[in-house]
Amino acid sequence: MSGGASLSVTGPGMAVEIAGIRMRNPVMTASGTFGYGPEYADLVDLNALGALVVKGIRMEPWEGNQPPRMVEVQGGLVNAIGLQGPGVDGFVRDYLPFLRQFSTPVIVNIWGRTLEEYGEVAAAFDGVDGIAGIELNISCPNVKEGGIAFGTDLQMASQVISRVRQSTRLPLITKLSPNVSSVGRFARTAQDAGSDAISLINTLPALVIDVETRRPVLSNVFGGLSGPGIHAFAVRQVWDAAQAVTIPIIGMGGVTDAQGAIELMLAGASAVAVGTASFTDPSTVISVIEGIQAYLVRHGMRDVRELTGAMVRK
């Protein structure tokens, strides 16, 4: 075992396997909050992470939105970065050689603007050395279908997941949109379309207005809300999804400490991701790993997998 936060011989088991990806512990980074890895490498031992999920990548480089792109709100932040990114080739050229130095599984978060592009991106990563799996962001608008987000329509969600499934042999984690009336139905659709795991929640739709100017603060007008304010909602969404599927769930949304991570696991997640909290304190992901270990010891549990779905109903 390598890495500072891996299990010791006598400590509780921390390893998990999600979608065939073996992780030394169940704590990952959430896409978009940890860059592509090198940004935090001075501050966080990347070999201590369960998995590293990089910022979203489409086929070509993408400029994202005009600033202002982010605004802090009570209990979180609203962002409309607009998925700025280097494209597949840029990522493979500029970041992957760095990431290959580490033993931590690297999961690429992918997105597209059309069904076809999703398939292309997935195919482009298939067989690339140093990629452990794909996280599929389906919360993007389908430009060929009037801009409706793939992830908010059951049929479109099924199509895009199937397309990606056919385009890659890599483990496939579908990241669900929370902007739906029944997350369970979408979770089930993701499973039926061939996902090996699901992750949730993505950011919640949000709007922040400057009351002095009466204008929206973000140039994109709308953004996505993340941070501790969405945590309880995330726990409920994970619970609902867990009732609908048998594939593993990666829970995220407002995790700032081990307690938040454990809650998501008790609701049904097999792994968790730390997102916005990395901005507040880059070492959060490490303290969450250590805190889960301490919790297991304190509760006499031998393996972190015992937490999954272990909420006791009143």
Add this chain to the structure above:
Amino acid sequence: MKQEQAIIREHRAFGCGYRLLVFDCQPIAAAALPGQFVHLRVPGLDGSVLRRPFSIYRADGACLSILYKQVGKGTREMAALPVGQAVSLLGPLGNGFPMPTGQAVPVLVAGGYGVAPLCLLASRMATTGILFVGGRTAADILCIEDFERLGWDVCVATEDGSLGTKGRVTDALDPWLAERCRQAAPPPVFYCCGPDGLLRAIDVRAVKGGWLGWLSLDKHMGCGVGACLACVQRVRVKDGGSQWKRVCKEGPVFEAGEIFWDYGVKADNA
């Protein structure tokens, strides 16, 4: 770049509504270069998820200082921090100011407490130069004694005329520049920190005169380490195109002529 629990050694009013915070923080202080910043987690700021970036005002030996003014809930909470309190700092972050080379005379231009990083810069320069500092009123003019102690010339401009030249800082700068041109004196190299309007005014003068200039931008930041892409600034690139650069990572100091100020601004047809 390091993350440290810095202990507050000194915290006091600095005059004119500004406050000075001095930290015991050798690892960051020893590495800090003029123009770099620290990203500070305000203790006890409930409901807040973002750190706050501050220019480094002084960095000597084991101590690191910042200046701030109470402008929002973050800085209001900071004002209550007691000596001895531990505060999480990330730093030093970003790229600092390149030092002048050759015959160029450093011309530092500051708006308000944009003067803070220029103090550190002047203290690290092998030569002396001139500081132009502007503000709305005399109360906005800080730190000029730091420059005078180092043997720098100081020119003050205030919009209400309560100190120095009445008007904007460029109203003091422009005649000085014109005089130097007449005398065929060595070229200036600008170092500017302040509001966008001032940065832009210096940018225009540097480009027009064919002089080197370094502009330190102040943008709302998320992570501070280049991961979130919130603080991007459009810059021109050599091939004639433009691209986003991260103010926290590739900045906060940019070269004059590089910044694409009006990128994406729609023409006003109203």
